[in-house]
Amino acid sequence: MRGRFAPSPTGLLHIGNALTAVLAWMHVRSRGGEFLLRIEDIDQQRCKSIFVDQLVEDLQWLGLDWDEGPDIGGPYMPYRQRDRQTIYDAAFTKLLEQALLYPCYCSRSELADVLIAPHGWFADEPRYPGICRHLKPHERVEKACHKAPAYRFRVPEQNIGFADEVYGEVNIRPSEGGDFIVRRSDGLMAYQLAVVVDDAAMGITHVLRGSDLLASTSRQLLLYRALGYDSPTFAHTPLLLDEYGRRIAKRNSTATLLGMRLAGVHPEEIIGVIGWLLGLTDMADPLSLTELLSCFSISRIPQSPLRLSVECQKRLRINVTY
Template identity: 50%
Template sequence: MRGRFAPSPSGQMHLGNAWTALLAWLASRSQGGSMVLRLEDLDPGRSRSEYAAGIMEDLQWLGLDWDEGPDREGPNGPYRQSERRQLYQEAVERLGQQGLVYECYCSRAELHVAEAPHAGESEWVYPGTCRCFSREQRQKKLRSGRRPALRLAVPDQTLTFTDGLYGEVRQHLPSACGDFVIRRSDGVHAYQLAVVVDDGLMRINQVVRGQDLLTSTPRQLLLYRLLGMQPPAFTHVPLLIAPDGHRLSKRQQSLSLAALKQTGVRAERIIGYLAWKAGLLEQDQSAAAADLVHRFSLDLIPRQAVVVHDTEILGER
């Protein structure tokens, strides 16, 4: 069993990140598996080295170790996406050789390409505007100074997979996402492509991640098939949300691990609280991550979004 945690170093790690990291770590360790830490720093405009260092420090503080990662090289590295760009480009070329890639001149601002989708946000379905462009039309766009993104021509298919928590998921790709971007117009490879290449080459066979990525899994399964890679088993866990119903994000500084540590909250307090919310503990109590391995079961994890209160984590009633 090979699991992974793959955070983006674009901000301080918050309680929602810790939730996903804990459940991914427990899912692997409970089966005697190994853990891979991969830093998804593909976007140079958002990623910072200080955030990457902070993530590793926070994980170690929580007691969530890893067997391979940026500071612990293994046979499947490198473990930073910024050092794996050539692997993504090779995948693009393989897809192009199959006649499945075309240039798209639609603006990034309009389409919000290459970012991991988030629950609750409407996802724009690409209508294939540039798919049938003639050579003359493409040349005209290039002369205007517009740099193209690259899209994958999606087949008229419905993909089905069984999620470890939510069961059977079916998605008709053309109506759900349309032709999706695999490389942005600025040359940065898209999340959907990079995560498939990374998990495939790193031999990850179990992915536990947030429910916000559930709808993107079918297009990733398509990429696995086209690239001749074996897909992992997927389990998507519910998101942590604030009392007002909004998902936790890096903008909520009060629930960042750095802020919680500054207020004197111990790692065992956070782990125990998250384990209680996951149904692994019957009451809210402090616990070490290692002590929860034998308690882990997907059957206990709730299917609905989990509401968290900062007063709870701070021990106030």
């Protein structure tokens, strides 16, 4: 078994990231597997190297360890997406040769008035209406004279089913979200393609991540099939919300691991709260990772979002009034 935690260094790690990291680590270690740390920093405008150094320090402070990663290397180097562009280019070419992609010349301003209202599994994003999908060759040549295109994957009208270790049998129709971008107009690969290529290249057999990525799994499975890769086993875990039902934000410095650490919180206090939130323990008392690992079973992980109660916020010195 090979699993991973793959954060994006767009800010400091917060309590929600810590929950996912601890779950991913326990998921692998409970089965005697190998655990990887990979940095998803392909979006170099939003990702900062200073956050990479800090997240490594934060995860180590929390007590997590890994067998491969950007700080210690490994057989599948590099472990930062910014350094893997040539690997993505090869996969992109393979998709292009199968006529599974098409160039899209639409700008954000042009799309603003024509995007279809979101619905279904893709309720958080508007649906691309396929404007450039049916362009004639001469129209593409004309548009290419004025703008470098992004490339979209031709999503078929079919359901994608997969077995999730938390949600059970899941069926999603990825066409509800429209044709998705795999390469941006600036030449950088989009998340959907990069994560599939990385997980396949690094031999990842089990992917545990937040339930906000459930819909993306259907898109990624299309890419796995198109590229001839074996797909991993997926487990999507509940998101962590505050008492008002809001996502924990990176902009709330008191909810970050560094913020809690500077406030005098100990790693065992965070682990104890995480164990209690997940229903693995009866109380939120301080625990070591080893102690929580002895309580772990993927079958015990709930599907519903978790609420960080006021009492837990007080324990961790978190202030959610942002």
